[in-house]
Amino acid sequence: MNACCSILCSNRAALFAFAVISALALAAAYTAQYAYGLAPCELCLYQRVPYAAVIVFGMLGLALDNKPKAGKIFLALTALAFAVDAAIAFYHSGVERHWWASFLEGCTVPEIAGNITDVLAQIEATPPVRCDQIPWTDPWFGLSMANYNVIVCVVLALAALCAFRRRTSSQNPANP
Numbered sequence: 001m002n003a004c005c006s007i008l009c010s011n012r013a014a015l016f017a018f019a020v021i022s023a024l025a026l027a028a029a030y031t032a033q034y035a036y037g038l039a040p041c042e043l044c045l046y047q048r049v050p051y052a053a054v055i056v057f058g059m060l061g062l063a064l065d066n067k068p069k070a071g072k073i074f075l076a077l078t079a080l081a082f083a084v085d086a087a088i089a090f091y092h093s094g095v096e097r098h099w100w101a102s103f104l105e106g107c108t109v110p111e112i113a114g115n116i117t118d119v120l121a122q123i124e125a126t127p128p129v130r131c132d133q134i135p136w137t138d139p140w141f142g143l144s145m146a147n148y149n150v151i152v153c154v155v156l157a158l159a160a161l162c163a164f165r166r167r168t169s170s171q172n173p174a175n176p
Contacts, residue, residue: 011061011071014163018078019058021156022051032136032145041131042104043092047149050085054078072164079160086153092146096134104131 029048032038040048061074095102129135134144 011075011163012065014160015058015061015071015074015078018082018156018160019055019062022054022058025051025152026055029145038135038145039129041129041133043088043095043102043131043146044129047085047088047092047146050081050088050153053081057081075160075164079157079164082153082157082160086150086157089146089149089153092131093144093150095131096144096146098132102131 026048029040029044033040057074057077061071064070064074094100137144138148
């Protein structure tokens with residue numbers, strides 16, 4: 001982790017690196033969706049939002065590089081975005097593994113009740129992709145994309161926090 005921190009010691013380098021990593025993560029998600037036909041569920045789509053936010057934070061941080069506190073603020077927001085994404089991915093992993101039911105209506109099996117017209121209306125209103133079904137797992141570890149996203153986002157959140165703290169301590173000579 002120390003090597004990671006030394007690479008990301010400048011705001012500019014850190015924000016650029018996190019924006020590029022986020023762009024690559026979104027490219028991988030869209031490739032899985034459009035090239036390989038893995039339709040995303042609602043929670044999958046929610047996991048993309050923090051990556052998009054990190055790209056925006058990176059671009060704004062680079063644009064406002066001449067403002068000393070801007071880079072620090074955008075690094076903190078980047079760490080927060082990755083932490084939020086890790087939490088969403090962990091929740092999604094739990095839904096996929098049936099550790100808990102999703103609070104989202106489209107992510108669980110609907111209750112089939114009523115007459116045939118009501119049942120058909122419920123089926124038609126259900127999204128085609130449910131969050132509690134795993135569309136893909138890797139052949140070696142059996143982990144889903146949401147499982148990998150937890151790992152990636154925790155590592156990225158820690159790296160962003162490390163870059164933020166390093167930047168904060170380098171601006172404050174009293175803290176070596």
